[in-house]
Amino acid sequence: MCGRFALTATPKEVDEAFSVPDLEAFPPRYNIAPTQPILMVTAGEPRQPGSNLPDRRSLLVRWGLLPAWVKDTRDFPLLINARSETAAEKSSFRAAMRHRRSLIPASGFYEWRQVGGKRTQAYWIRPRQGGVIAFAGLMETYAEPGGAEMDTGAILTTGASRDIAHIHERMPVVIHQHDFSRWLDCRFQEPRDVADLLRPTExxxxEAIPVSDLVNKVANVGPEIQERAELISASEPPKAERGKARPPDPAQMTLF
Known part of the structure; x- marks a missing residue:
């Protein structure tokens, strides 16, 4: 699965990769988490008759897809990922797979590997050649009971490529630039026509870089969470067992 990712590319770099020149300025984001807004690129209306420019648009959506038929969001799970092998058949994703496929600009993603019991080792997984990449995404506009609308989305996943399968069995689907137009074309390309794109990367x-557990906290949003860290040893005791427990910080207690 993919539960955290980052987009540290500049708006100019995203424009150059995705051909969406109307992007508003945005800061680098090192720790994007579920329910937060994420940038999506979708097919849009042609800019002018006869134009050969890609007809794409960008928008912010909530990460966590809500199908249009959901009646009570409190009783519905947060769908941040969709299995690409079954998305075209599942009621939650079927309509989006047919009509609202998207691209999600990213600089990489985070994954966790279990090490000796319940402890986990976090990894920052980024393209070896650098640059901005595109996750395959699905978008759905949800109409709330009061009439307000909210754009929501999910990341499609597939089996992990062999270079990161030792960390986790799943990974986001990556759409390469030469396949952008075909993936976004929901008018003439049905889900079966783009099924060949839903595969692991070569x-x-x-490359997977071990990082500290700073990434575990949503409040940590700086570049330090991507710094290389020592691998957790299988024989290393959990943090709670290391040394003597510290007294509680009085400043923290004021939060309660």
């Missing part, structure tokens, strides 16, 4: 496309 070997060695990504």
């Amino acid at each position: 070997p060695d496309f990504f």
Whole structure:
């Protein structure tokens, strides 16, 4: 699955990769988490008759797809990922797979590997060649009971490529630039016509960098969470067991 990712590319770099020149300025984001707004690129209306420019538009959506038929969001799970193997058949994703496929600009993603029991090792997984990449996404506009509308989205996943399969069995689907138009074309390309794009990346496309557990907290949003860290040893005791417990910080107690 993909539960955290980053977009640290500049708006200019995103424009150059996705051909969406109307992007508003945005800061680098090092720790994007579910329910937060994420940038999506979709097919749009042609800019002018006879134009050969890609007809794409960008928008912000909530990460966590809500199908249009959901009646009570409190009883519905947060769909941040969709399995690409079954998305075209599942009621939650079927309509979006047919009509609202999208691209999600990213600089890489985070994944966790279990090490000795319940402890986990976090990894920052980025393309070896650098640059901005595109996750395959699905978008759905949800109409709330009061009439307000909210754009929501999910990331499509597939089996992990062999260079990162030792960390986790799943990974985001990456759409390469030469396939952008075909993936976004929901008018003439049905889900079966783009099924060949829903595959793991080629070997060695990504590199996995061990990082600290700073990424675990949504409040940590700086570049330091991507700094290389020492691997957790399988024999290393959990943090709670290391040394003597510290007294509680009085400043923290004021939060309660």
